[in-house]
Amino acid sequence: MSSDVAKSACERIDLAFSNPEANARAFKDAGGKVVAFLGATVPVEIIAAGGAYPLRLKGGSGDTALADELMEPVRELYLRRIFNRLLAGALDWVDLIVVPRSSEGLLQFYYLIDYARKFRGHTHMPKVVLLDLLQTPFDYTIAYNKARLTELKAEVEAVTGRTISDEALAGQIKLYNSVRGRFRNVIEQQGPAGTLRLKLASFGQTQPAAEFESVLTDLWLGSSQISKGARVALSGSPHETADLYEIFASSGLDIVAEDHDWGAGIYAHDVAENADPIAALEERYRLHGISMRQFVRAKPEYDVSGKDVRPEAVAFYFEENDDTLGWEYPEERKRLADAGIATALLRGPVNSDRCLAALKDLADQFAARTEGGNHE
Structure with missing residues (x-):
């Protein structure tokens, strides 16, 4: 492996960490759609299969002055920072935000956005949908979860104007599996x-x-x-x-x-x-x-x-x-x-x-x- 190629990879990693939304903004400026999400339980494969850019949101290092007026200070710092960014209009360019119900903080985050839009005049914020994906290992949750993922698929289709076929989903599943496998190999072989x-x-x-x-x-x-x-x-x-x-x-x-x-x-x-x-x-x-x-x-x-x-x-x-x-x-x-x-x-x-x-x-x-x- 060329040292220059490896060095370039490290530089790309650093750049993405310091400016994680740059590529998503460029995609949006070129006419694409950006679907942002929080947490690690939103199937990015569905977003990508619809032709949108999947972007996990970060709170960054900003303050929480606006968020603190509405959100309890006991909530996670990253949530208060993302909420602050939303209220400030810093995420108005995003087409859709998917919030999983994977913590009480995330659920409150979802409801507070609705409250801020309806009663505090923050109508500029992008549409936000809740993904209530249950994580219990029981058969009776499967049908409920499949219905929620089908709803998410429809939301992405509405944003992109593109029907998500089973073939498109299967293609993204294969791609993301390939990436996961490659990541595991890097971790195991190189031990960063x-x-x-x-x-x-x-x-x-x-x-x-x-x-x-x-x-x-x-x-x-x-x-x-x-x-x-x-x-x-x-x-x-x-x-x-x-x-x-x-x-x-x-x-x-x-x-x-x-x-x-x-x-x-x-x-x-x-x-x-x-x-x-x-x-x-x-x-x-x-x-x-x-x-x-x-x-x-x-x-x-x-x-x-x-x-x-x-x-x-x-x-x-x-x-x-x-x-x-x-x-x-x-x-x-x-x-x-x-x-x-x-x-x-x-x-x-x-x-x-x-x-x-x-x-x-x-x-x-x-x-x-x-x-x-x-x-x-």
Whole structure:
């Protein structure tokens, strides 16, 4: 692999992470339609099959002054930031936004948009639809979910003016499966850790599948680019920015696995290619879409290929007001302790004194080995 080609791939990854909406805006300016979505449980294959650009929204690093007038401060920071952007008119160029009902915060987000439009005069905002995809592993949820995905298909068709055939859906399923498989190969063979790992996972959520496949094909990391710090898995609240990842790296800790919904786990499972497309999508996103409503959560020490990466510790990070995920911590701490894996509880915000102090305590456990060169 040419070093120039690999370098170009890394530059494209960095650019997409710093400006995730640039390609979507260019697509829109050229006459295309953009369907944005939140979370990791919306079937992007349906959006792409309709000829629209699938764009997962990020809150970015902006303030929440407008959102705070309507949205409770206990809600996730990324939701408050996206809501703020909507109120400010920063997303008026999007044709449709799909909100999954995969957390209470997302459901409130959906209803607040409707409230802001009807009663606060924010009529400029794009149309928003709710995708109520259940994630229980029971037969009686399947028919309900298939009806919801059929409704989503109709919404995309209305935006693009294009009928989505089974052949088109099957083609996108095959393409996205190919990308997921290539991503898993990169993770398993090259082992990117930390910030690069997060940026690579994020790339496929904001860029076209073909562009992601190109980057994954061109990417090759030399040994000098693979960190050698203590190996840590990250669990808990989602991370759309690299803030915590960068703090980990500066502390000599490498994030080598994570179970949050912006991490590598997004690409862990394919969609069945030899089945009815809607039925296949329903099964995949019901059982394997990463969310707080997921019936069975994966163990954080397992990577995207289903292998135990044998981390030296698992760090559980929860946003300041995130109590839902925190309920699992005592049981997880005991399970991991029995397996000889250290744990740490980090409470947000990311740069708060208590979060940084807990992270420092974790880093100190490995400092002697790292400085002594004994870590493998």
